[in-house]
Structures are given as structure tokens and as C-alpha cells.
Amino acid sequence: MLGLLGALLLAPLYWLVPAGRRRAVATGLSVAALGAIDARLLGLLAATTALVCGVSTLLPRIRDARARLVAVTGALGVVVACFVLHKTGGGAGGQALASQQGLSLLGASYLTLKAAAAILDAARGAAGPLRPGDVLAWLSFFPTYPAGPIEELGHFRDQTPHVDTARVLTGLERILFGLVKALVLGAHLGAWADGIVADPAGHDRLTLLAALYAESLRFYLDFAGYSDVAIGLAAVYGFEVAENFDAPFVRRNYVQLWQRWHMTLTGWLRTYLFVPVSRQLLRRLGPERHLAAVVAGQLVAMTACGLWHGISWNFAVWGMLQAAGLIWVGSLARPLGARLPAGLVRWWRRSRVAHGLAIGLTFTTFSLTIVFAVTDLASAGRYLALLVG
């Protein structure tokens, strides 16, 4: 909150800066703010910038395929090792959202994804040598640094910061909405639901189910509210940042929900895990084993999604359950639907009642799985046993 307040107070001075120098000034302010929050972040930013620029400069010069593989694997290994240390190091230094616990460095989870994306883009030849100034500006941009949205380097780098009254007012309104979502609605729902999840015995089934619905809404309000603040603050500083949520809980199936939930994260997972893994397997296994390839791709992508949220078994199971939901909708349900009576399928697709049922079913499924994201494996199992038993 202090960071947000400081950024808003400094904004009028920033608007006086000539347009051509705003990016550099925004970078300077971002680095200074992050250094003031935690001096270790300066080292982390410098090291990540050097690694990304080094890889993007060196890779095009390496002709030997094995040497390229070693270089890419080594760079990704460094990034993953830092991520694991960040996730398992303990402490409260990395908390940006109310739902984040036990992280050691602010924003390091998001920094990891950005760095990995830049390294993988360099490996695929999608980006030429990167300039340190561009990379540092992208990595450190204060509005999105702590908890996203995960901006693409090209989208951020190619913008010329533009400030006008309408944009600033829209940004301020977005910040206000975001704060209400995260700090008022999300926090209260979370406080109520956390108590029930922590001690479910003695509550009736309806309350247990309502608590899981509340946890889902709490995560949405927390993440989407923070994204609103980040997008709004970026607008105040003249930048456009990618949207992160688009009413995910009024979607009629799991694929549609995940297409609108934390969209910059799911875009990352699709681009750097699901597509390459499933296409690689598809080429090896052949088109007749298409289902196996996409199932493996979904499992890899969503298990990684779970482990990105927390390195523990409950998050791994949560990720695999999300994969199962996506596989069911994307690969299994459609062929099964073709065997059902045409009238029933038509009703399911066109009826308003069916639309409402589908939304409720999707939200309920998501909420039942969220227990694995809020408590350990054994407690989640006990909770679900109480719910159904």
C-alpha cells in the first residue's frame, strides 16, 4: 500500500517528464522503489537482466546444437534454482497479495516466468540480442513487478508512454475498484472461509461447500483486484498492460474458465509448456496418438502451474486436477457428446437453463478443487470427506 501511495504521489511529477524520457524515469523510479522495499531485489534484478541479455546475445553466436542446448538448459536451471530457493526459503518478504504466504522475495515468482520466457524466446530465435535497458525496464516495472500481469517483453518495449487526462482518470478508477475487490471483498470472504477450512468439523455440508465457493471468489477478488491496481497504476504512468481476468466464473466449461482466469499466466503456460510439449510428442507418437500428446501437454503445463503457486504435493494435485478438467472438456467430452441424442446436445448448447447449469457446474468443480490450493493434502482429503460423507 505504501508503494502504491508513493507511486500515486510521484505521478504528477512524472507527467512533467518529456515523453521520450518517461520510460527511463519509470525504470529509475521502479528500481528505487524495489530497492527501498528490499535491497536484495536490486541484486536479483541486476543478475536476471545480465542473464537474459547474456543468453540472448550469446545464443545466436553458438552454432553447435548441443552447446546451445547446454547453454539454454544451464540458464533455465539457474532461473529454476532461484525460484525454488524463493519458494522454499520461508519468510514474509515476498508477499504481495493477501493469499500469498511464506515467500522470501517480492515478485520473484513473476520474475522467474519473465526470465524463462526471454531465455526460451532466445532459444527459439524469436528475439534478437536484447538491450539491458529494455530488459531492466520490463522486469522491474513497478506496477506489474510484485504480482503481474505478466507482460510480454515486446508489448512493453514497443510502447511509448502516453499520459492524458482520460487515461489517468480511468487508471485511478481502476485502482479504486481493485482495492475494493482485494482489500474489502476478498479479504472478508477469505477471513470467513479460511476459518472454516482450518477447522471444518462441526460445520454442516452446505457451510463447507459455501466456504469453498468463498475461497474461489476470494482468490478471484484478490488476484483480479491486484491486477486492476497494476493495470490502473500502469495507466497513470502512461503504459498499457495486458488484461488478466475476464469474468471467469460465468463461463460454461473448464476450458472457457481457464481462458479467462489469470490470462497472462495461462498464456505463458500455453506458449512455453503446453504447445511445445504436446507438439513434440505429437511428432514422435504420430497423429493417431494425438490424445496422449495433448493429455501429456496439459498435465505438464497445469502441474507446473500448481508447483509455481507452491512447491508441495497439494499444489501438484491441484494442478493435475485442473489438467483433468481441461482434458475432459477439450478432448473427451466433445467426442462423447457426439454419441448423445442430437436433441439433448442441442438443448445443452442453446438452452438458457442448460447455460446456467453449466456455469454452476463449472464453478462448483473449480471450487471443489480449490481446497487443495488452500490446505495440505491430508487436510484437503478430510475436508472433502466431511463434505461428501
Added chain:
Amino acid sequence: MTSVLGVDMTGVEPGTSIIRNGLIDSVGLVRLAAFLETELGIVIPDRDVTATHFDSLAAIDAYVRRRTRTPA
């Protein structure tokens, strides 16, 4: 498209977003890319299997035309 993706594409305009309208998802993208590679003899790099190139029939057409003129 209908046979590859298993969805009804009747009435879909060339500029309609087939991703935002739920007609194609990540699995559909992979399936469609594999189909285009096989049928048209082109190579589609992983980095191109994105909404930018596959979000509408017009975008797919434009991408395929570029791809058939340009080697991978």
C-alpha cells in the same frame, strides 16, 4: 475446419474470433497446426501457434499464405 476441430463452423465469419468465442482452445490450436502442416506441407514453428495467427479464419488464411511463401 469442422472435421479437424469437431465443432460446427457454420455461419462463422472470416473475422470472427474463434478463440474468444470458444470454438477453438489450446488443444484445437495444436490439432489445427498439425493438420495444416500435414495437408499443406508447411512447417509451423511452436512460437507461431498463438492467438495472433489462429484467432480467426482470416488470420489463419493470412498466416498460411505467408508461410507458403516463406521457409521456416
